[in-house]
Amino acid sequence: MRNINPYIPQTGSIPPYFSGRNNELKLFETRIQTAKEGGNIGHLAIIGGWGIGKTSLLKELKTIAAENKCESKLVVCPEIKDSNEFSEFIIGKVISPTERIKIKSVNIMGSGGEIDREVPHKHPQVRLVDALSEKWNNIKEETKLYALMVDDIDKLLSAENALTTLRSTFIELSMEYECRYMLIVTGAEDLFDRFAEYGMTEPLTRFFEPIILRRLNKEETRAAILKPLEKTSIEFENEVVDKIVNISEGHPYYIQLLCHRIYERTVDKAIDKADMRVYEDSFEDAINDISVTRFNKIYPKSEIEKTILEILSVSDEPLSHAEIAVEGLKRNIKSSSIGKPLRRLLDKKLVKQMEIGDKKGKYKIFDNFFNEYVRLKDQLQTF
Structure with a gap:
């Protein structure tokens, strides 16, 4: 029977063993507990380089939110041109079709007449606050917190007023409507620097608490390599493990990609231990993979x-x-x-x-x- 490869080299996937993020997970758990007990809600920005595990961590946080009986929604931010488009995007993702019908129309003085609460001339922040406050009123008896998770927030930087609308909306929801929303976003490692480029440094840097994702240390890297093998019949020689640790420098995507290729080669050769010959062949596979998906794109033309x-x-x-x-x-x-x-x-x-x-x-x-x-x-x- 063929062993199932335990390594997942897809960006945004949850690795088989979530190594090296204990501090980040504990921080989120603490923020969740504080919010559930009625304390201050801290909004988080997970920042880091390509392939460092931002989306994977976001998915893990969603699991933790569910374990704490908190509702959550994870959305991937598309290219957006302005705050109008952004507000419609969030409403469309967070509010169910049934809820949207209720939110769009409100009964006027019991007469059965209705008005549209999303008429075009209304400011996008007003529409967003209306929708999310109504959403909270519908769920507040069932949950003490709603975590909205927005992946790739960088795409909002060039969208006119979108980020300021997002910040102002969540402040208003908390202060004026007593809604218990927590916002968690992901962005590139220079996200806070880029806030400055768009003139948004002070309000946004104070609004978000940064969680900076760095590469795994050597111990964490070894755990990411070896733990997934424990439920398989395959082993990696010590020299192979050392090579992965050194060449990957603790980068989560490199670890998953290289281990995936080594595992495949080992199974294909019908052996139970990967040696250096397997490693060398697998490294060629891995470097070819990442050449197509990443390196060819960033290699200079000059x-x-x-x-x-x-x-x-x-x-x-x-x-x-x-x-x-x-x-x-x-x-x-x-x-x-x-x-x-x-x-x-x-x-x-x-x-x-x-x-x-x-x-x-x-x-x-x-x-x-x-x-x-x-x-x-x-x-x-x-x-």
């Missing part, structure tokens, strides 16, 4: 930027600007031509600058997985 990445990818140590320039000269690139492309790579976060120790100020590719992609890129086309 030839000088490509050359800088190639220089860094084959170096065992971070390099200074001067050292990169020396290597560039060997490839017919003038020293004076290195500065601007290097800064662009920093801005794109494809390269990072060391901040501590004797390597402070030197440059390296932002992570090991992408480094291997750059180093092997020409070969990848023939894999």
Whole structure:
């Protein structure tokens, strides 16, 4: 009988073993309990880089909300142009068709006459407050908290007045209508910096409590690798586990992707333990997968930027600007031509600058997985 692969390398999926997020889960549990007991409701912003597990954590929080008998709704934010479109989106997702009929129409003085509470001229915040306050009145006897979870809140940054409408709506619902709504959103690691770009720094940074997701440490990474294997007949050799820990640097998506491929190769070979030969073949599979889904899209078009990445990818140590320039000269690139492309790579976060120790100020590719992609890129086309 074929073993079922326990690793799930899809963005947004809940991993087989939820490693390294105990502090975040405990924080949410505390905020839930405080809110249920009538205390202050804290709104949360889960922020972090690509594939770091924001959506997965959001789904886990939804499970915790249910365990605490709190209602919740998880929505993925689409591209939205303004606050009108946003209010309609939220109403459509949170309010059921039956509830919408009740909310749209209210009886006037018992006469049977009705007015539409969502007439076009009403401000989007008014429509949103009307809908959500009515929703709360319908459920408040059954639950002490409603958690609205909005994934990819970044898409609202360029939508005219959408984020300010969201903030103002939840403040009004709490202060004027005594509704018990908690808002949890996810966004990129620079979300709070981008608030400033759109002139929303002060009100929004005070409104949201940030939960910053970082890479797993080595112990957490090992747990993410080994725990899912406990219910299978497959093992990974210690050297294989060490390689995964080092190459992934604790990035949750890389861990799931590489382990998934190693597991598949091990089963296909009809063996019960993955060795380094399996690892090498599986790594080629994994790097090809992520090339298509991610790395090809972020790889620069500038030839000088490509050359800088190639220089860094084959170096065992971070390099200074001067050292990169020396290597560039060997490839017919003038020293004076290195500065601007290097800064662009920093801005794109494809390269990072060391901040501590004797390597402070030197440059390296932002992570090991992408480094291997750059180093092997020409070969990848023939894999």
